[in-house]
Structure formats: structure tokens, C-alpha cells
Amino acid sequence: MSEHKASVLLVGGGSVGAIAALNIESSGQAAVTIVCRSNFQAVLDDGYSIESCDHGSLRGWRPSSVVNKVPLVADGLHFDYIVCVTKNVADVPPPVSDLIRPAVSPGKTVIVLIQNGLNIEKPLLAAFPQNVVLSGVSLIGANEPEPGFVQQDFPDTLFVGAFRNQSRDVADEKAAAEDFVKIYSAGGKTQCSYNADVGWTRWRKLVYNACLNPICAITGLDTGRIRLADGAVEGLVRPAMAEIVAAAKACGHELPETVDMDMIEMDPLTMYLPPSMLSDVRKGNFIEYENILGEPLREGEKLSVAMPTVRVLYHLCQAIQWKNKELKGLVSVPPKGSFVAPVVEG
Ligand SMILES: NC(=O)C1=CN([C@@H]2O[C@H](COP(=O)(O)OP(=O)(O)OC[C@H]3O[C@@H](n4cnc5c(N)ncnc54)[C@H](OP(=O)(O)O)[C@@H]3O)[C@@H](O)[C@H]2O)C=CC1
Ligand SMILES: CC(C)(CO)C(=O)C(=O)O
Incomplete structure (x- = not known):
């Protein structure tokens, strides 16, 4: 049997x-x-x-x-x-x-x-x-x-x-x-x-996903190239990661002090790994920005955590999504107006 x-x-x-x-x-x-x-x-x-x-x-x-x-x-x-x-x-x-x-x-x-x-x-x-x-x-x-x-x-x-x-x-x-x-x-x-601690594990992974996914998706650079690009890690990735770590802490999830570098160095540089959100942008797919960025942002700000970098990333992703929604007919825009000055005779 x-x-x-x-x-x-x-x-x-x-x-x-x-x-x-x-x-x-x-x-x-x-x-x-x-x-x-x-x-x-x-x-x-x-x-x-x-x-x-x-x-x-x-x-x-x-x-x-x-x-x-x-x-x-x-x-x-x-x-x-x-x-x-x-x-x-x-x-x-x-x-x-x-x-x-x-x-x-x-x-x-x-x-x-x-x-x-x-x-x-x-x-x-x-x-x-x-x-x-x-x-x-x-x-x-x-x-x-x-x-x-x-x-x-x-x-x-x-x-x-x-x-x-x-x-x-x-x-x-x-x-x-x-x-x-x-x-x-x-x-x-x-x-x-x-x-056992699903919340801690999800916040830890967000240190990668809420930061590297949108930054790579917006810039078009994979995780190897973003590490090589002038100023990107110190000016964008680490500030965003610090905000996610602070939001996680406010929500009761203390992450290791090294979590930012752990995540940045998780995949070998020469793997040139495109995070899933970058793959979606390249394919013209919708992006998961609400669960990956919007939710941690809302949870953090609800507890008075300052998250200016993540907020900017969120709104840039929102604009990318809107562009895609227009292309796929989910939103429509008013027809283009005519802005040519009328010809005055005589
Ligand atoms: N890729 C990665 O390395 C990682 C991804 N993740 C997460 O895993 C999840 C899956 O990601 P990934 O495998 O990369 O995504 P993919 O885009 O490769 O695959 C998703 C699949 O789901 C299908 N699908 C979507 N909506 C529907 C629907 N309404 N009905 C039927 N099929 C549907 C898609 O079809 P279609 O092609 O038609 O859109 C596609 O085949 C995501 O949440 C992602 O963030 C987590 C860790 C790593
Ligand atoms: C961390 C990574 C890159 C794969 O494990 C991922 O979660 C993604 O591509 O969204």
C-alpha cells in the first residue's frame, strides 16, 4: 500500500x-x-x-x-x-x-x-x-x-x-x-x-529588503554594483538600515549591532545579485513596496521613530508603481491639454 x-x-x-x-x-x-x-x-x-x-x-x-x-x-x-x-x-x-x-x-x-x-x-x-x-x-x-x-x-x-x-x-x-x-x-x-520568533526574523530580513531592494530597484544597480557605486552604501544603504533597526527596536525586536554589514555582505559582491524588486522593475512587474517598505515605515513612525530615508524610498517606489499602473491601465490621467496660444488675426 x-x-x-x-x-x-x-x-x-x-x-x-x-x-x-x-x-x-x-x-x-x-x-x-x-x-x-x-x-x-x-x-x-x-x-x-x-x-x-x-x-x-x-x-x-x-x-x-x-x-x-x-x-x-x-x-x-x-x-x-x-x-x-x-x-x-x-x-x-x-x-x-x-x-x-x-x-x-x-x-x-x-x-x-x-x-x-x-x-x-x-x-x-x-x-x-x-x-x-x-x-x-x-x-x-x-x-x-x-x-x-x-x-x-x-x-x-x-x-x-x-x-x-x-x-x-x-x-x-x-x-x-x-x-x-x-x-x-x-x-x-x-x-x-x-x-519561534517570526517577528524578529521578519524585521531582521527587512534590514535587507526595505533598504537594498528599493535602492537597487530605483538605481537599476544590483547588490554588487551598489557596493561599488560612489557613496551609495554610506549615503543611502546604511542610513536606511539604521532607520529600520531603530523601528525594529521600537517594536520590541533588538537586532544585532552588526546586522547592517551582515546584510550588506550577505551575498558575495561578484554574485551581482539583483534583489527581487530590481528583477520586477526590469520585467515591468508591480513591486511589493507596501509590505516591504510601507508597513515597517508605518510601524516605526507610529512609535515616533524618525525614518526620513525610508520615507523618501517609499515615495519613490510609490511613484514607480504608479507609472506601472498607468502603463497597465489601472489608473488613467486626464487627456493632454492644448497649450498653444491662439493665432490672433490681423
Ligand atoms: N527571488 C528571490 O530571491 C526572493 C524572493 N522572496 C520573496 O518571495 C516571494 C516570491 O518571489 P519570486 O519567486 O522572486 O517572484 P516571481 O515573480 O519570480 O514569482 C511569482 C510568481 O507568482 C505568480 N503570480 C503572481 N500573482 C499571481 C496570481 N494572482 N495568480 C497566479 N500566479 C500569480 C507570478 O506570475 P506572473 O509571472 O504572471 O507574474 C510568478 O510566476 C516574494 O514575496 C519575494 O519578495 C524572498 C526571498 C528571495
Ligand atoms: C535577500 C534576497 C535578495 C534573497 O534572499 C531577497 O529577499 C530578495 O531578492 O527579495
Whole structure:
């Protein structure tokens, strides 16, 4: 008799999602249905091509099932886990909660958010108050330069813990997180560990994401070049990082004194890693600036932390997003007026 496999719906088969699906399937303990969008046909026809520092070169790799729509759970269909690995773009519909709603079994499905940013759990806990919602903080340098072609340059390190849901037992939440860690780690190609202090871990990662992501996205420079560029680290990156560290402290999360340099030097300079927000700008995608910059800024300023650099980065990202919204028809501008002075006869 075959062993029971956990059923996993992975929503967002882009770069991090493809590697996550690979880790989960490699366990032999779970079957993944992956939801793809722009790369659906490429992945369906040819599978993923993966060049990975953890997994090596793979051609034509597919998880158990590839679909282009979140399935409706009915007639006995049920997912043990829904792993959300879309970009979490809070100011562009649909919200993640609406996207996954058809597949959520209330009180049963464990929802895992492998996404950057702060307060991303709030809409999920509001929409699914009976479900366990897990945090996945990922350190992985992954990109998808062409549909279905995924490059991973930085080893996948995933920290998983529960976002506190007042209507659930703490022990159940911890057990769900530990079960997911077991599945994700079982293939032996990645580092995935249980993380009790989800808030601390998210703020620590924001020291990178709220600073390097927007600065690289705005300047068009990857994390290697930003370190080489005149004045960028001392004039922009470190002041922004100091503000995030101060906001984290005000929110009760004391980060190590070396956290700024730890984050700046995390990926080797010559990896020339484009943070995910820079990749999005290059592809003309929307950026996750509300969860990555807006939320830490609002939390910090609410507690009277001065965050002038982060505020400027936030508004520059807001303008970049607006430009993209106009290009994609989400906002419209009044027609151009006529400013030519009328010809006066005689
Ligand atoms: N890349 C990295 O190295 C890291 C990324 N992260 C975080 O991980 C998360 C995922 O990032 P990443 O993998 O880089 O992102 P990608 O853009 O590579 O992948 C996201 C995928 O989700 C799909 N998607 C988005 N919205 C929907 C939707 N409504 N329905 C179906 N599919 C959808 C996208 O499709 P489409 O192509 O059509 O847009 C795309 O395939 C983000 O929160 C990011 O910040 C964290 C650590 C590192
Ligand atoms: C830190 C990094 C670069 C990858 O781990 C990331 O989180 C991102 O690209 O958004």
C-alpha cells in the first residue's frame, strides 16, 4: 500500500516557488500542484529548466501537477497546505486571501506565506480565522529570466514559524510549522528550520529588503554594483538600515549591532545579485513596496521613530508603481491639454 502523501497547493510558480516545489516534492512525502500564470504554457509543455546551487542542473522538471488557476475544493478535493509564493503586491488586486480562497478548507488547510514583508499575515488571518497561517522567511537568490527557466545562485535557507492566531492553540501552530519543516527539509538539499520568533526574523530580513531592494530597484544597480557605486552604501544603504533597526527596536525586536554589514555582505559582491524588486522593475512587474517598505515605515513612525530615508524610498517606489499602473491601465490621467496660444488675426 502506498504511503499517504500530503497534498500541497503551491500558488506562484515563479523563481522561489519553483525551488520550493522542488524541495517539497524531493521529500517523497508530498505531492505538489503548482499554480502558474505567465509561465504556465512553458512549464506545462517543457517543465522547468533549473540551474541551482543546491540542486544542480535540471531539465524538464515538473511537480505532480501544473495548473493555471487556483482549484475549487469540492467533491473530496482537499489541500493539507497552501503555500503562497506569489509576489505580495498589497495595492494591486487580487489580495492573496481572495486568490487562494477557493482552495482553502476552513480550519484544516495550513496556509504558508513564503513572501517578504511585514504584516502580510493580517489579511489572511482576517479571511481565514480558523486556519493556521505560517511564516516562511526565505534567503535565496532566485530569478526567472525566461518563462520556466529558474536560476538559483544563493543557497535556500528557509525559516518557518507560526503567525499567532488567537483562535488556535499555540501547540497546534507549532506542530504544523514543525511538520512543514520536516517535509521541506526531507530531500536534504536545503536548510529549513523551525523559527519561534517570526517577528524578529521578519524585521531582521527587512534590514535587507526595505533598504537594498528599493535602492537597487530605483538605481537599476544590483547588490554588487551598489557596493561599488560612489557613496551609495554610506549615503543611502546604511542610513536606511539604521532607520529600520531603530523601528525594529521600537517594536520590541533588538537586532544585532552588526546586522547592517551582515546584510550588506550577505551575498558575495561578484554574485551581482539583483534583489527581487530590481528583477520586477526590469520585467515591468508591480513591486511589493507596501509590505516591504510601507508597513515597517508605518510601524516605526507610529512609535515616533524618525525614518526620513525610508520615507523618501517609499515615495519613490510609490511613484514607480504608479507609472506601472498607468502603463497597465489601472489608473488613467486626464487627456493632454492644448497649450498653444491662439493665432490672433490681423
Ligand atoms: N527571488 C528571490 O530571491 C526572493 C524572493 N522572496 C520573496 O518571495 C516571494 C516570491 O518571489 P519570486 O519567486 O522572486 O517572484 P516571481 O515573480 O519570480 O514569482 C511569482 C510568481 O507568482 C505568480 N503570480 C503572481 N500573482 C499571481 C496570481 N494572482 N495568480 C497566479 N500566479 C500569480 C507570478 O506570475 P506572473 O509571472 O504572471 O507574474 C510568478 O510566476 C516574494 O514575496 C519575494 O519578495 C524572498 C526571498 C528571495
Ligand atoms: C535577500 C534576497 C535578495 C534573497 O534572499 C531577497 O529577499 C530578495 O531578492 O527579495
